Amino acid sequence: MEDKQLAAACVLLALAGTGLLVLAARQTRPLAAEISEIGVEDVGKLVEVRGALASVSQRDGNFFLKICSNACITAVVFKGLAREMAENSLDLSLLEKGQGVAATGVVKEYGDGIEIVPFDRNAIELGG
Secondary structure (H helix, E strand, O other), X not given: OHHHHHHHHHHHHHHHHHHHHHHHHHHOOOEEOOHHHOOHHHOOOEEEEEEEEEEEXXXXXXXXXXXXXXXXXXXXXXXXXXXXXXXXXXXXXXXXXXXXXXXXXXXXXXXXXXXXXXXXXXXXXXXX
Protein backbone atom coordinates (compact mmCIF):
# COMPACT_ATOMS: atom_id res chain seq x y z
CA MET A 1 0.00 0.00 0.00
CA GLU A 2 2.85 2.40 0.81
CA ASP A 3 4.31 1.95 -2.68
CA LYS A 4 1.04 3.04 -4.31
CA GLN A 5 0.80 6.10 -2.06
CA LEU A 6 4.42 7.01 -2.79
CA ALA A 7 3.86 6.61 -6.53
CA ALA A 8 0.72 8.74 -6.38
CA ALA A 9 2.55 11.43 -4.41
CA CYS A 10 5.37 11.44 -6.99
CA VAL A 11 2.91 11.84 -9.86
CA LEU A 12 1.09 14.68 -8.10
CA LEU A 13 4.34 16.49 -7.30
CA ALA A 14 5.54 16.08 -10.90
CA LEU A 15 2.29 17.53 -12.22
CA ALA A 16 2.41 20.40 -9.76
CA GLY A 17 6.03 21.15 -10.70
CA THR A 18 5.21 21.11 -14.40
CA GLY A 19 2.27 23.42 -13.79
CA LEU A 20 4.49 25.87 -11.93
CA LEU A 21 7.05 25.85 -14.74
CA VAL A 22 4.35 26.60 -17.31
CA LEU A 23 3.00 29.42 -15.16
CA ALA A 24 6.49 30.88 -14.67
CA ALA A 25 7.20 30.71 -18.40
CA ARG A 26 4.00 32.60 -19.19
CA GLN A 27 4.88 35.30 -16.68
CA THR A 28 8.35 35.85 -18.13
CA ARG A 29 8.58 39.26 -19.72
CA PRO A 30 11.28 40.23 -22.20
CA LEU A 31 13.91 42.75 -21.22
CA ALA A 32 13.47 45.93 -23.29
CA ALA A 33 16.97 46.55 -24.56
CA GLU A 34 18.82 49.06 -26.68
CA ILE A 35 20.49 47.19 -29.51
CA SER A 36 23.87 48.76 -28.75
CA GLU A 37 23.73 47.44 -25.18
CA ILE A 38 23.20 43.78 -26.12
CA GLY A 39 26.35 41.69 -25.85
CA VAL A 40 27.60 38.16 -25.30
CA GLU A 41 26.76 38.50 -21.61
CA ASP A 42 23.09 38.55 -22.68
CA VAL A 43 23.19 35.20 -24.50
CA GLY A 44 20.20 33.16 -23.38
CA LYS A 45 18.17 36.17 -22.23
CA LEU A 46 14.75 37.06 -23.64
CA VAL A 47 14.92 40.60 -25.04
CA GLU A 48 12.78 42.99 -27.02
CA VAL A 49 14.38 45.45 -29.42
CA ARG A 50 12.85 48.24 -31.47
CA GLY A 51 14.13 49.93 -34.57
CA ALA A 52 13.82 50.23 -38.32
CA LEU A 53 14.37 47.47 -40.84
CA ALA A 54 17.66 48.03 -42.63
CA SER A 55 17.16 44.88 -44.70
CA VAL A 56 15.07 41.75 -45.04
CA SER A 57 16.47 38.67 -46.73
CA GLN A 58 15.35 35.10 -47.15
CA ARG A 59 17.40 31.95 -47.59
CA ASP A 60 16.00 28.41 -47.66
CA GLY A 61 12.75 29.66 -46.09
CA ASN A 62 14.57 31.35 -43.18
CA PHE A 63 14.24 35.13 -42.80
CA PHE A 64 16.97 37.50 -41.66
CA LEU A 65 15.73 40.88 -40.43
CA LYS A 66 18.44 43.47 -39.85
CA ILE A 67 17.00 45.87 -37.27
CA CYS A 68 18.76 49.15 -36.51
CA SER A 69 18.33 51.98 -34.03
CA ASN A 70 21.52 53.15 -32.33
CA ALA A 71 23.22 49.97 -33.66
CA CYS A 72 22.08 46.95 -35.66
CA ILE A 73 21.21 43.33 -34.86
CA THR A 74 19.78 40.51 -36.93
CA ALA A 75 16.61 38.69 -35.96
CA VAL A 76 16.65 35.20 -37.47
CA VAL A 77 13.22 33.66 -38.06
CA PHE A 78 13.54 30.00 -39.00
CA LYS A 79 11.27 28.67 -41.73
CA GLY A 80 8.83 26.77 -39.51
CA LEU A 81 8.09 29.88 -37.48
CA ALA A 82 8.07 32.07 -40.60
CA ARG A 83 5.43 29.79 -42.11
CA GLU A 84 3.38 29.91 -38.90
CA MET A 85 3.67 33.72 -38.83
CA ALA A 86 2.49 33.96 -42.45
CA GLU A 87 -0.53 31.77 -41.68
CA ASN A 88 -1.51 33.55 -38.46
CA SER A 89 -0.11 37.02 -37.99
CA LEU A 90 2.51 38.47 -40.35
CA ASP A 91 3.94 37.52 -43.74
CA LEU A 92 7.62 38.40 -43.39
CA SER A 93 8.07 38.46 -47.17
CA LEU A 94 5.92 41.62 -47.25
CA LEU A 95 8.18 43.62 -44.91
CA GLU A 96 9.99 46.57 -46.41
CA LYS A 97 13.18 48.44 -45.64
CA GLY A 98 12.58 51.39 -43.33
CA GLN A 99 9.53 49.96 -41.54
CA GLY A 100 9.51 50.29 -37.79
CA VAL A 101 9.52 46.93 -36.01
CA ALA A 102 9.79 45.39 -32.58
CA ALA A 103 11.33 41.95 -32.26
CA THR A 104 11.23 39.69 -29.21
CA GLY A 105 13.49 36.68 -28.94
CA VAL A 106 16.36 34.94 -27.23
CA VAL A 107 19.86 36.32 -27.68
CA LYS A 108 22.10 33.75 -29.36
CA GLU A 109 25.76 33.79 -30.29
CA TYR A 110 26.47 32.94 -33.92
CA GLY A 111 29.92 33.09 -35.42
CA ASP A 112 31.60 36.26 -34.23
CA GLY A 113 28.36 38.07 -33.45
CA ILE A 114 25.05 37.88 -31.72
CA GLU A 115 21.52 37.64 -33.03
CA ILE A 116 17.98 37.43 -31.77
CA VAL A 117 15.99 34.26 -32.41
CA PRO A 118 12.22 34.68 -32.01
CA PHE A 119 10.25 31.59 -31.01
CA ASP A 120 6.66 32.84 -31.02
CA ARG A 121 4.44 33.77 -33.97
CA ASN A 122 3.76 37.18 -32.40
CA ALA A 123 7.44 37.97 -31.82
CA ILE A 124 7.69 40.47 -34.71
CA GLU A 125 5.43 43.52 -34.58
CA LEU A 126 5.19 46.38 -37.03
CA GLY A 127 5.44 49.96 -35.87
CA GLY A 128 8.24 49.33 -33.38
